[in-house]
Amino acid sequence: MKADHWLKWSPTGPKDGDLAFVPGNPGTTSRLFTVAELEYERDVALPRRLMRLAEERGMLTEFGERGPEQNRISTTRLLSVENSYKGLKGRYEALLDKSFFAAKVTAEQAFRAQIDVDPAKHATYGGAWDAIAAAKEAERKIQKRYAMLEGSGSAGAEGFSSTLFGHARTLVRAADELAKPNEQRLREYADSKLPALKQRLFSSAPIYDELEIQTLTFSLSKLRQDLGPDDPLIKKVFGKSAPRELAMAAVSGSQLKDLANRKRLFEGGKAAVDASDDAMIKLARLVDPDARAIRKQYEDEIESVLKKNGELIGRANFEIHGTRTYPDATFTPRLSYGQVKGFSADGIAVTPLTRMAGLFDRATGQDPFALPASWLKARASLDLSTPMNFSTTNDIIGGNSGSPVVDREGRVSGLIFDGNIYSLGGDYSFDSSVNRAVAVHSAALLEALDKVYRATRIVDEIRPKSAGPPRH
CATH class of the missing domain: 2.40.10.10 (Trypsin-like serine proteases)
Known part of the structure; x- marks a missing residue:
């Protein structure tokens, strides 16, 4: 070449x-985050995530110490958890630094003062900070349920930490979403995202029952702890079962480890998925209405507000500072x-x-x-x-x-x-x-x-x- x-x-x-x-x-990066967003990161999001990762690290370490095979199949996941913990801990410590945070507060005050002295800029941008603050306050009230049932990014729903559950949710949602016009689908099922979705769903990477049961048991315990035993969904999911009992039944009753079976269900569409009696499919189907509901609330009341007003602050930053700072x-x-x-x-x-x-x-x-x-x-x-x-x-x-x-x-x-x-x-x-x-x-x-x-x-x-x- x-x-x-x-x-x-x-x-x-x-x-x-x-x-x-x-x-x-x-x-x-999050360098244009408002003080309200940084306070949420410092007081809510990062402490919660770090606690979860620390507990998950302990769980995986104990699992790996059971024997050479358990160590082999859990090492990659443990390294990922430790890497995430290190990165988030550094971010958390930065926000705990009083001088660091004070500088952020001072910078925001100065920035807003420059906006407020110009009536036109104030009319366009002045309300963005308060709108974001209100959205972050609303997020505090739903963040546990959102994280547990829906989650964001590659981590997915924290209450169902399982590769098999991830495949099951993808199949259940694909059956519904792909029947809709492209513009009405959940974003991860848009035509442009389907190649990446299929790559994950049709991965030939091995899935280990013992590790699946371990991680799902752990996450189900956290789900019940965070939402409480009296939550209607918790009662539906658990019934009289303990977390480990439920995890064992879901894993042992699933055929989704079989790549050919996943392809058959995906290609069979809604009829095939609805007819499936796979235990993990049933679990994903059971929690989907509640997960979709909290996702819609998050997207409508929080995400859309943050996106709209974050863009306004970005535009204001460029108008005030020009190319002296980069986005x-x-x-x-x-x-x-x-x-x-x-x-x-x-x-x-x-x-x-x-x-x-x-x-x-x-x-x-x-x-x-x-x-x-x-x-x-x-x-x-x-x-x-x-x-x-x-x-x-x-x-x-x-x-x-x-x-x-x-x-x-x-x-x-x-x-x-x-x-x-x-x-x-x-x-x-x-x-x-x-x-x-x-x-x-x-x-x-x-x-x-x-x-x-x-x-x-x-x-x-x-x-x-x-x-x-x-x-x-």
Whole structure:
């Protein structure tokens, strides 16, 4: 394959103080959140989510300790939970920082004052903050029920934490939604979203009964705890059954592990789904009216208000500040600029570059510092003085992972894979004194490809013919 446009490779990589550009598609940020939205995050959403993740982590850890097979089938999920917990904890700690939050309050007051002195701007934008505050107050009253029965994003309904239940809900709703005109469907069943929906529904990834029962038991317990045993839906769902008893019956009575069966039900449409006596389908069908009702209430009374008034604040921000500030990330292409630079952590200076030797110095042979056998085997052949990772002042966020770091000459000098611990509050604000992007050094990438992974063809293709040694 011949590419007309490509980035050259920097074999020496960056040094402290070098200019760094990061092109990429940063996911989402919340830097235009109002104080009311930040208060909701700090006081309601994040504490609730962190508590849930902490309990889920404990549940999965205990499950994994039952034996090697249980550890194997639960590890991916446990790592996902731990990663979410780390990220949300960083955001929560940022909002608990009094100076951080006070700066947000001061900035909003100043922004609103600039709006209020102009009658035209005040008429157009002045009510947006109060409308959002009212919507967030309303959200406090329904947030538990919404999270438990419907949820949002990839997590789905917190009360039914099960891959099989997710498939069942998709089938039950697809049977109803796909019969409607495209513009009247729930958004995830729109024609444009169907390829992604089918990819998830028709995944051949294995589903393990024991893990399904474990996670569904846990989530059903939380469902009953949050909504209360006297809630009419709880009475319908549980009857006289305990959470584990209900979970075992739903999993053992389901044939949705069978990919062919899922395809048959999906392609058979409403008639096939309505005729199914699959236990998980029945459970999804039972809770669907209540889930749809709370979703409609959320979308009509909260989501639509936040979207409309958030857009107004975004427009006002551009009218007042112009291009002096950039808009929140939305997965659209961005180009960030910064420099290779260290930072101070609790009064201790952290240098901007690490060495490959540090990888082996930190290795203990036990998780989470267990190096793969391939790295241990290659140790003697590696140049341990090779720069490994480096930090930069580039403003990045989730979605930038895999973005190249490009130097002033347009060469790849590294690959973004994360941010430092202080970057976790970057969802709400960017603090250039401590927020750092973290990248793998281009010299380390070549060293590993060559001596650990033996990817000679790739190394020969990207290594410049006049490559010199890495800068130390």
